[in-house]
Amino acid sequence: MRALRPARLSAADVLRTGAAGLRARPARVVLSALGIAIGIATMISVVGISASSRAEVQRRLDRLGTDLLVASPGTSMLTGEKAAFAPGAEKMVRRIEGVERSAATGTLSGTVRRSDKIPKEDTGGISALAASESLLATLQGEVRVGTWLNAGNGRFPSVVLGSVAAQRLGITRGGEQVFIADRYFTVIGILAPLPLAPEIERSALIGWDAARTYLRFDGRPTSIYERSSDAAVSRVRDLLPRTIDPRNPQDVKVTDPSAALQAKAAATGAFTDLLLGLGAVALLVGGVGVANTMVVSVLERRHEIGLRRSLGATRGHIRLQFVTESLLLSTLGGAAGTVLGSLATTGYATSAGLPPVVPAWSVAAGLGATLVIGSVAGLYPAIRAARLSPTIALQTA
Structure with missing residues (x-):
């Protein structure tokens, strides 16, 4: 007889399974995503406001000349x-x-x-x-x-x-x-x-x-x-x-x-590095919040995990489910933070008479950071969920 092989989940199945856990707990999802959103919004707005200030200084230098x-x-x-x-x-x-x-x-x-x-x-x-x-x-x-x-x-x-x-x-x-x-x-x-x-x-x-x-x-x-x-x-x-x-x-x-204006642009960049560090701390706190949410989710959904395992889901399927759920949660927060950061930059620049500039690399870096945080934050809860014995999970549910 040919050995039985576990079924492979399609990308659509993985996304649907991961999103199911988020839809079941919308309030918790919003609060967890908010931490990521605040961190990303802080970083993008800091970079955007700094870039807008430098663009204004450069515009003044171009108009006044450095000659x-x-x-x-x-x-x-x-x-x-x-x-x-x-x-x-x-x-x-x-x-x-x-x-x-x-x-x-x-x-x-x-x-x-x-x-x-x-x-x-x-x-x-x-x-x-x-x-x-x-x-x-x-x-x-x-x-x-x-x-x-x-x-x-x-x-x-x-x-x-x-x-x-x-x-x-x-x-x-x-x-x-x-x-x-x-x-x-x-x-x-x-x-x-x-x-x-x-x-x-x-x-x-x-x-x-x-x-x-x-x-x-x-x-x-x-x-x-x-x-x-x-x-x-x-x-x-x-x-x-x-x-x-x-x-x-x-x-x-x-x-x-013109050296004073050039020094001002350099000083703006140095101050930006400090604020970026604060934004990174906020993002790290948001990542810890996502990890905590996923750990609690695993503890609350033991019955679901045991039932899926008894119906043929492998440990790999369980790991993939919870990592995907963590990635979706982080991506939701990252997208919201990108929008908030861009709006904050535009609002500040407009009110201060600066050209609004949101560097594309800052948006890409923000979204990339959310994917990394989502993967890291969901890895331990996913491994923990995959190690649960189906019989023990069903008995303790």
């Missing part, structure tokens, strides 16, 4: 005093191959106040700067109100205010006057915000010639701004000190204003 460099005098190694640039140093910068624009500002003595009635000590943190005509184009800035300095108005006592300076002075339109040093200047313009040049936002800008005439400016720039092609930034950075001050290039300090 702006600022040169300023450092401390002289010979005298220990602050170095000084020669007049017209910004013009020499334009000779560097790859430099597209350059401009300069010079620090002026005297305070900026709303009127001469205000004490000199009450400056509001506003500086007076002489500005070359090419400064606005070099910074890729915009005039929000009025007009920018040019060859005509730059010779007269006129001033353009940075966005923060205008706010602190309480000025919203052109034609008003501010008191700089010992005389009044007429406001002809107010700039839009300049994220890469916060020092300009907090300044009152006066034409180069007017600064010489009315404020005894010596014509020496204290900051030189330059824009170059992206491919030339590194080379220009190396050449700037030797071009501005060939005799003492070590006294020239070159900075990259």
Whole structure:
């Protein structure tokens, strides 16, 4: 006689058998799946919000550019005093191959106040700067109100205010006057915000010639701004000190204003790793909850297990049934967590004005984690169920 072989369950039979246990206890299923859902939602929302923040920073970098460099005098190694640039140093910068624009500002003595009635000590943190005509184009800035300095108005006592300076002075339109040093200047313009040049936002800008005439400016720039092609930034950075001050290039300090935004993106990523760890802990707790649910399920369903075994189900069938049930339970929680995490990311990004980004890899990783947790959480209960003797299971039911 041919040996009898146990029947093989089709995929549909396995799913139907595994789902039967879930349908019998819906309340317990929902509570167990909720633990997985919270863990997955936490991880996806953390990754999504971080990716949205980085996307916003990258969008700002793309708009503002990473090709702006600022040169300023450092401390002289010979005298220990602050170095000084020669007049017209910004013009020499334009000779560097790859430099597209350059401009300069010079620090002026005297305070900026709303009127001469205000004490000199009450400056509001506003500086007076002489500005070359090419400064606005070099910074890729915009005039929000009025007009920018040019060859005509730059010779007269006129001033353009940075966005923060205008706010602190309480000025919203052109034609008003501010008191700089010992005389009044007429406001002809107010700039839009300049994220890469916060020092300009907090300044009152006066034409180069007017600064010489009315404020005894010596014509020496204290900051030189330059824009170059992206491919030339590194080379220009190396050449700037030797071009501005060939005799003492070590006294020239070159900075990259966009570095702060790049550091912000990196810091966001580091903070994300910490929150991902917390999400992983929540997911692990959810996995423990699934394992506990499956162990209790095995204890409660001994009669069912014994009956199936007496009707011909093998130990492999029983193991497969409970592993499938655990996988379905985890997958249900993972799917719910994916939806919740995506909605949380979209809601937060929309309210904060960020581009909503939910990386596909985070969704795939979340669902993959649920399958692994479901398999591990259901393995021990499945093995325990398969080891039950049919006769003992029926007797103790």
